[in-house]
Amino acid sequence: MDPKDINWSSLGFGYMPTNSYVRTTWLDGKWSEPVLIKEPTITMSIAATCLHYGQAAFEGLKAFRQKDGKVRCLRPWENVKRMNLAADYMLAPAIPEELYIQMIQMVVKDNIEYVPPYGTGGALYIRPLLIGTGAQVGVSPSKMYDFLILVTPVGAYYKGGIQPVEALVLDDYDRAAPHGTGHVKFAGNYAASLKPSKIAKTQGYPITLFFDPKDHEFIDEFGTSNFFAISKEGHYVTPVSRSILHSITNMSLQDIAKDMDIPVELRPIHKAELADFAEVAACGTAVVITPISKIVTKDHTYTFGETCGPTLRKLYDRMTAIQHGDYPDTHNWMLEIK
Structure with missing residues (x-):
């Protein structure tokens, strides 16, 4: 949806395609340079370990358009720490904090018009995702991983005040x-x-x-x-x-x-x-x-x-x-x- 057509006051908490997501691939011991991808799809092997053996971990954080007009997100450094705990547990490669922050900057800037205006109670929801994408039959960790970050605008969770x-x-x-x-x-x-x-x-x-x-x-x-x-x-x-x-x-x-x-x-x-x-x-x-x-x-x-x-x-x-x-x-x- 074109952001000019979004009714920010009625926006719910759900997925809406935006301009792009950002993606990097780990192969042969290193992460590739992250790239912005326009199509909201991903292609992988039918034998990818994320599909068969659960090598999938994700995070969630938000970016806000603040009172001074600037866009800021909350504590991304803590999210990368937590994601790397998950990566370690499922024997996936860690994501360097510098790369993680770089990719947040890239994808939020490329979708900046989807950050809800100040005063609407909304935010740009940021969803990092780490998945094993290498083909593997037999329970063992993947030899290839994708790390991607998608973003989508979300409205205030409570309409008309907090409801117990x-x-x-x-x-x-x-x-x-x-x-x-x-x-x-x-x-x-x-x-x-x-x-x-x-x-x-x-x-x-x-x-x-x-x-x-x-x-x-x-x-x-x-x-x-x-x-x-x-x-x-x-x-x-x-x-x-x-x-x-x-x-x-x-x-x-x-x-x-x-x-x-x-x-x-x-x-x-x-x-x-x-x-x-x-x-x-x-x-x-x-x-x-x-x-x-x-x-x-x-x-x-x-x-x-x-x-x-x-x-x-x-x-x-x-x-x-x-x-x-x-x-x-x-x-x-x-x-x-x-």
Whole structure:
């Protein structure tokens, strides 16, 4: 779609083809020079390892048109660190930070007109993707990889303000295995969440919460987002677990909480502690914060209010203000697109 024809106020969270994506290929021990590609397609062998053996990892971040008119994206250096954790785990080559940042600069600049205007609440969603593309029959790592970054404009996730949602715990499903791949952003982790998410939605719950896969006694995370809570003592509490994905949004919110003199606790959280929380939320790139009004397990129902709690609201407002340039970037999180 021509960006002149986009109704920015009604833009949702979905994929829209843009001018280009950027791509580099790893072969014979090195990455090629990245190139911009106009067609929103990719060609690979039918025996590519990403198709057969799950060698696929991705990231998600956003670029914002800020109050001063410049375009900046949030903490891309943390995304490349996390992607390289996934690359190491699936025996793929690491992506040099310099190359990663170069490719973000290239693809955002080439699609700059797709960055939503300041004040619309929208952003340019950036999706880096690392896949094994070499032909391989037999379980072993690929000898060739493609790293690409696509971008697409997205609107404000919430239209008309933050709306709390209800969450369901399904004890018959796990998001990840003990000592498995829950801590890295593999594509397969999200495939594993599709069925329980559909079951929850058919029962009227937009989001699922998973307990630890070993004993189902401790809180892990939501299907696509980290879990955090505000205790009745006013502490920011978020779980630590081998099977939880390290969320850059969660990490940023923790820093903002500390800026506000809110104590931060990173520790295992027993499911019984749900009764002791004043506010509960999911957090992630797409939405920043989703307040949770209710969590339903097979034994209990925990309620946290039908509106966004005051601490969640303060954290959300500060985070989005930094993203859009309405609050000073004191942590130097924002990369300017030049």
